[in-house]
Amino acid sequence: MELVQFANRLKEIEEEPSDLSIRELIVNMFGDENVDIKIVVRFLLGRVFPAWDDQKLDIGPSLCYNAIASASGSDITVEDIENSLASIGEIGLVAEKYNTSTQRGLFSFGSEESTAMTLDELYSDLYIIASIQGTGSLEKKRRVLSNLFNLCGPLEARYLARLVLSEMRIGVGEGAIRDAISAAFEIPIMDVERALQVSNDFGFVAEMSRDKGVEGVHEIKLKVGRPISSMLAQSSTIEDALSAWKLVSVEPKYDGARIQAHYNGDSIRLYSRNMEDVTKPLPEVVEFLQENLSKPAILDGEVVATDSDGNSLPFQEVLRRFRRKHDIEKARREVRLRSYFFDCVYADGVELLDSPLSLRREHLDSILKEGSSPFLLTDDQKEIRKIELKALEDGFEGIMLKNPDSTYAPGKRGKNWLKCKPSVETLDCVITGAEWGNGRRANFLGAFELSVISSNVDADIEYKNIGRVGTGITDAELEEMTELLRPYIESQTGKLVKLTPEIVLEVGYEEIQSSSNYSSGYALRFPRVIAVRHDKKPGDAETLEKIEQLFKS
Ligand code: AMP
Numbered sequence: 001m002e003l004v005q006f007a008n009r010l011k012e013i014e015e016e017p018s019d020l021s022i023r024e025l026i027v028n029m030f031g032d033e034n035v036d037i038k039i040v041v042r043f044l045l046g047r048v049f050p051a052w053d054d055q056k057l058d059i060g061p062s063l064c065y066n067a068i069a070s071a072s073g074s075d076i077t078v079e080d081i082e083n084s085l086a087s088i089g090e091i092g093l094v095a096e097k098y099n100t101s102t103q104r105g106l107f108s109f110g111s112e113e114s115t116a117m118t119l120d121e122l123y124s125d126l127y128i129i130a131s132i133q134g135t136g137s138l139e140k141k142r143r144v145l146s147n148l149f150n151l152c153g154p155l156e157a158r159y160l161a162r163l164v165l166s167e168m169r170i171g172v173g174e175g176a177i178r179d180a181i182s183a184a185f186e187i188p189i190m191d192v193e194r195a196l197q198v199s200n201d202f203g204f205v206a207e208m209s210r211d212k213g214v215e216g217v218h219e220i221k222l223k224v225g226r227p228i229s230s231m232l233a234q235s236s237t238i239e240d241a242l243s244a245w246k247l248v249s250v251e252p253k254y255d256g257a258r259i260q261a262h263y264n265g266d267s268i269r270l271y272s273r274n275m276e277d278v279t280k281p282l283p284e285v286v287e288f289l290q291e292n293l294s295k296p297a298i299l300d301g302e303v304v305a306t307d308s309d310g311n312s313l314p315f316q317e318v319l320r321r322f323r324r325k326h327d328i329e330k331a332r333r334e335v336r337l338r339s340y341f342f343d344c345v346y347a348d349g350v351e352l353l354d355s356p357l358s359l360r361r362e363h364l365d366s367i368l369k370e371g372s373s374p375f376l377l378t379d380d381q382k383e384i385r386k387i388e389l390k391a392l393e394d395g396f397e398g399i400m401l402k403n404p405d406s407t408y409a410p411g412k413r414g415k416n417w418l419k420c421k422p423s424v425e426t427l428d429c430v431i432t433g434a435e436w437g438n439g440r441r442a443n444f445l446g447a448f449e450l451s452v453i454s455s456n457v458d459a460d461i462e463y464k465n466i467g468r469v470g471t472g473i474t475d476a477e478l479e480e481m482t483e484l485l486r487p488y489i490e491s492q493t494g495k496l497v498k499l500t501p502e503i504v505l506e507v508g509y510e511e512i513q514s515s516s517n518y519s520s521g522y523a524l525r526f527p528r529v530i531a532v533r534h535d536k537k538p539g540d541a542e543t544l545e546k547i548e549q550l551f552k553s
Pocket of ligand 1: 254
């Protein structure tokens with residue numbers, strides 16, 4: 001399939017409001033003979049490789065903007081691209097607006113004899129970009145990407161920009177792909193879901209479904225050496241856990257980094273929460289498991305760092321080690337790593353994803369001599385409080401409460417694992433925009449646009465936005481915020497208002513993510529309003545530099 005045809009299909013999907021019709025459009029595409037279903041599925045999800053693959057594009061927003069600028073001609077600068085992004089708000093439409101194609105005639109006249117790029121060719125070039133490493137790699141990647149933009153007409157440029165930044169914005173999520181595979185090849189959704197959970201490769205599952213049907217899907221099993229997504233936790237309270245379950249499993253919440261250990265009976269491989277192979281930088285964890293793990297297994301746990309006296313070090317130390325490529329022996333002398341394993345999804349030939357936590361823990365304890373996280377079952381609130389206090393005293397982040405009857409749900413942030421920690425991460429951001437609400441909230445400003453300082457020269461401050469926040473505020477507070485912000489309204493387009501940067505808001509968040517949706521290149525995950533910082537001026541807000549540091553740490 002040619003990229004131009006694919007781009008037209010994507011546009012159709014993007015403009016389609018109904019989920020059911022989107023599924024139909026995807027199913028139709030699966031039926032197209034010329035389609036490499038593996039690639040199509042990954043691209044639909046804004047991915048080039050499966051999540052666990054060592055191959056990574058490593059294209060950040062700034063490299064992408066540079067590539068678009070250089071493909072657009074010598075008179076277009078990166079600043080032009082960034083300014084357009086600030087007004088248009090989304091990089092795909094910016095790439096579409098600039099004419100990156102050097103084959104202008106061809107696209108405008110719709111030549112019969114098309115030399116247009118195919119999806120396979122695009123995939124090969126993206127593969128090349130991923131393989132470029134070492135000195136000067138950024139510049140080399142930029143050049144290949146810029147050449148790709150040269151081969152794109154406007155619509156293809158829209159989707160290429162989004163694809164390399166992993167944000168397709170076409171309203172197709174993993175659920176839609178799962179449902180489309182199920183509908184196209186008449187395979188029960190649960191079977192497709194399971195194959196996806198154990199393989200983490202939507203392209204592969206789609207291909208097996210098409211080529212071998214339901215039997216093919218059943219062939220896809222947990223495999224030692226192929227990481228699965230980690231089960232995740234929600235923030236909650238001891239009271240919620242006790243009211244939901246008869247017994248609660250209580251564990252310390254370690255302040256480290258997630259690790260998945262795979263042992264095939266011969267060698268150990270370790271994977272991070274992002275499914276990156278981190279075996280090499282963590283030799284002490286490998287040695288520990290070689291000594292203590294007696295059977296082939298897939299274990300889930302956390303690695304924490306301590307100094308030589310055993311005092312806890314911040315989790316950034318572990319993440320730094322994950323990225324370390326050289327002088328690992330030296331790093332090992334400076335920072336001690338300790339691993340705690342709290343789950344086991346495969347033990348000595350037995351798949352345990354569907355077994356209750358209490359049984360998985362029995363398997364864990366039977367194959368791991370040392371290194372299991374404590375596992376205590378109780379229904380006594382006072383006892384849990386005591387453990388919580390002790391955990392905090394011992395320098396842990398808080399406690400994890402788990403439902404002992406629950407199965408392992410890869411990649412799910414469900415209600416069976418609850419984290420209780422006393423503090424949340426916060427940032428001070430400047431409000432640079434807002435939106436008039438609907439219905440009951442029509443006279444209130446909400447959905448506040450959050451910005452951070454990108455440069456601060458001679459009191460001439462420049463801001464870049466990092467997201468919007470609309471949760472964590474009552475109606476009364478919204479009314480107060482509206483009166484506070486009203487004097488600063490600079491302009492209004494539809495319901496959106498632009499505000500003079502004046503009010504600083506303290507915002508809680510879960511994580512900083514890279515994102516092409518906002519001009520800072522980052523977004524806050526689950527932002528919520530904590531308080532207006534009347535004591536702060538816009539110049540006291542966080543800087544983009546700090547956000548970059550937090551993101552990298
Ligand atoms: P958070 O990163 O705040 O969303 O908390 C969830 C993370 O806590 C998990 O992804 C693990 O990396 C980590 N964690 C620490 N201790 C435990 C534990 N006992 N059980 C499960 N996850 C834990």
